[in-house]
Amino acid sequence: MISFEEAFEKVLSHTIELGTETLPLLSSTHRILAEDIMADRDFPPFNRSTKDGIAINYRAIEEGITEFPVQGVLSAGLSQQRLENASHCLEIMTGAVLPHDADTIIMYEETEISNGIAKITSTPKKGQNIHSQGSDIEKGEVILKKGTQITSAVIGVLASVGKHQVLVQKAPRICVISTGNELVEVHDTPEPHQIRKSNVISLSAALSNQRIAHELVHLPDVKEAIESKLKQVLEDFDVLMLSGGVSKGKFDYIPEVLNSLGVEKIFHRVAQRPGKPFWFGRHEKSGSVVFSFPGNPVSTFANYHVYFLSWLKVVNGDISTHIEVTLQEEVNPHPTLTLFLQVQTHWKGSKLHARLIKGNGSGDLVNLAQAHGFIKVPTGEKVFEKGQTFTFFPAS
Amino acid sequence: MISFEEAFEKVLSHTIELGTETLPLLSSTHRILAEDIMADRDFPPFNRSTKDGIAINYRAIEEGITEFPVQGVLSAGLSQQRLENASHCLEIMTGAVLPHDADTIIMYEETEISNGIAKITSTPKKGQNIHSQGSDIEKGEVILKKGTQITSAVIGVLASVGKHQVLVQKAPRICVISTGNELVEVHDTPEPHQIRKSNVISLSAALSNQRIAHELVHLPDVKEAIESKLKQVLEDFDVLMLSGGVSKGKFDYIPEVLNSLGVEKIFHRVAQRPGKPFWFGRHEKSGSVVFSFPGNPVSTFANYHVYFLSWLKVVNGDISTHIEVTLQEEVNPHPTLTLFLQVQTHWKGSKLHARLIKGNGSGDLVNLAQAHGFIKVPTGEKVFEKGQTFTFFPAS
Helix, strand or coil: CECHHHHHHHHHHCCCCCCEEEEEHHHCCCCEECCCEECCCCECCCCEECCCEEEECHHHHHCCCCEEEEEEEECCCCCCCECCCCCCEEEECCCCECCECCCEEEEHHHEEEECCEEEECCCCCCCCCEECCCCCECCCCEEECCCCECCHHHHHHHHHCCCCEEEEECCCCEEEEEECCCEECCCCCCCCCCEECCHHHHHHHHHHHCCCCEEEEEECCCHHHHHHHHHHHHHHCCEEEEECCCCCCCCCCHHHHHHHCCEEEEEECECEECCCCCEEEEECCCCCEEEEECCCHHHHHHHHHHHHHHHHHHHCCCCCCCEEEEECCCECCCCCCEEEEEEEEEEECCEEEEEECCCCCCCCHHHHCCCCEEEEECCCCCCECCCCEEEEEECC | CEEHHHHHHHHHHCCCCCCEEEEEHHHCCCCEECCCEECCCCECCCCEECCCEEEECHHHHHCCCCEEEEEEEECCCCCCCECCCCCCEEEECCCCECCECCCEEEEHHHEEEECCEEEECCCCCCCCCEECCCCCECCCCEEECCCCECCHHHHHHHHHCCCCEEEEECCCCEEEEEECCCEECCCCCCCCCCEECCHHHHHHHHHHHCCCCEEEEEECCCHHHHHHHHHHHHHHCCEEEEECCCCCCCCCCHHHHHHHCCEEEEEECEEEECCCCCEEEEECCCCCEEEEECCCHHHHHHHHHHHHHHHHHHHCCCCCCCEEEEECCCECCCCCCEEEEEEEEEEECCEEEEEECCCCCCCCHHHHCCCCEEEEECCCCCCECCCCEEEEEECC
16 A cells, blocks of 8 residues: 555556547647647737727828818728828727728717718827737747646637638546446446446546547456456547445456556555545556555545546646645544545635535435535644645545 | 726626526536536445445444354345344445444454454444445435535535436526728638737637637628628627727617617727727617627737626626736826736735736737736826735736
């Protein structure tokens, strides 16, 4: 049995190389940009009106003119026009192109227009209300760097430079595997000794919440079936995520089969609660990694959030710091086990506070439904006083 | 022009009734449960072994027996067996049903098994290592209440009680509408006076990130086309989200058309920056609401997060408190406008800290791609000193 710190470090150091792929823009959210993105034009691409009003030539103001015959109206989306006479004006809408020979815009609120004449009621400054071409970004400038995570704002930038196809890092291909003859489908009525699949369904929902594609597979407790199925998924997937099947029971063939298929055990059993019988390995040939979580719901759920999501952050090059919470009560550490305790969180000013949820052992799925995540309580002898901060793994 | 506080309150008070629908379990994440969920059996459904080891009858211990002939092996998924002889034992795996006439489980680590005899090496407690039937929940108990938001842990609970179909609150039907002749598609090469659609693409990505279904529609600056299209979407959708089209420009027909179609203007223009020309209305006949955001990218993005997501929380009955951040620098308020400033955030202990991103006005989409969200800076005269906390609207 190894310590939590050692296990965590070992998991994070077994990342995988994913390669790249091209995706349609709107399918690329949450992915990692695999190319630098350059501006394909100046931003803004023209001298752009920032107000609805009139466009004039400032020389007219210098010459004392305050009334301007209206030559016409320019809306956004029209090509660039020309102010034909320097003592006239053009009405102009927000987003429209500043006409040739105009250099200043006066908003409607500072004009009075009647009978085709705009009278100005304020003293304009030369160049006002114009968002100058290229003032945000010049054509050719790098506007998004390789490695950027694609958020909805990034999608907006990509759209504006015409990237309808984006080169991104491939997502790991993930297979979620349920094990055990005691499991029946959700729509089945279990016999008294059976239970419905819930762990892998919950993992599937958690992965979908982060828009991580994955497949579900079931392995019965039959060695030959386990062998042929695992052989295949090791070829087809980058990550195998198992629930159940690695405790010390006689019918837990999985570690043995994994070993025979060339999956090296990196560790088995971690000094933590819940989630102690966690098994982690790596397929030497393909580099695929195997997260084999304990069979009980809270253990699987905790280890998914603690280990898998942290691993995925590293794979994605996400360097954001971890979250901490202030616990509003005292808590007893365990002398030799790292504890992951379910908490509910709430904000108090800019501080994230947490309260423990008292569960009924690691089998209690219903308490888990109320938890916002897990705090990590390091091993120790002395009680942690109220108000202490702990690393927080939010539930997804 | 109304104050931000007034506008915000008006938006939140115009919620809509959504009705309910039945969805397949894995399609129900992020939705709101529209029924109480009862346990369809005891949890656990039988006296369940929590360890791999041997099951015995404690009377044997009381009689001083320490060596037990092994009657057989019980794996998880087997129906309940019987311990035929009170001085024998059955090997038992984690998750298996406790056999009749056994009441105590001793883990393998505290036994030595050879030649079909299990010798115990510890002093067991009666009833140990058993998760008793119904100790988590009794059959018929309400385990999830109507109104619960369906997280991945909730999905696990629903799976375990066999809810492969779930009654949930309907999601609002959302139509995201781009406007303006100056817009071209992302895959098109714009003329110098044109720009690519990016606002609605960004909104679409933000909605998808929260798994909110929606459709995209474009309105050109032609009154008749606007009229017929808006009439139709008002019938088909609960929420219309427009970008652009409600400034004071001559070609902004939208407020006029909305009015003629029976959409009451609740307000237009809010004392805030960015996002001032925000128009909000309600279709009296259908109850649909119309969020008409200003055309520039940062304004649309800010108002989506500030108004729409807050509105959606109310519609979903989500009572979680808002988030605050500590700003690590001083900031000047505006005397009459509520400011929404772009920030990057990072954790420091359990406190969420923020730093301002200096943008180039509300048109600067590229800065937005680096922001983690917006802080709300109330109106005022005096500088807010470093270390002050502000309400935070995280970008999605």
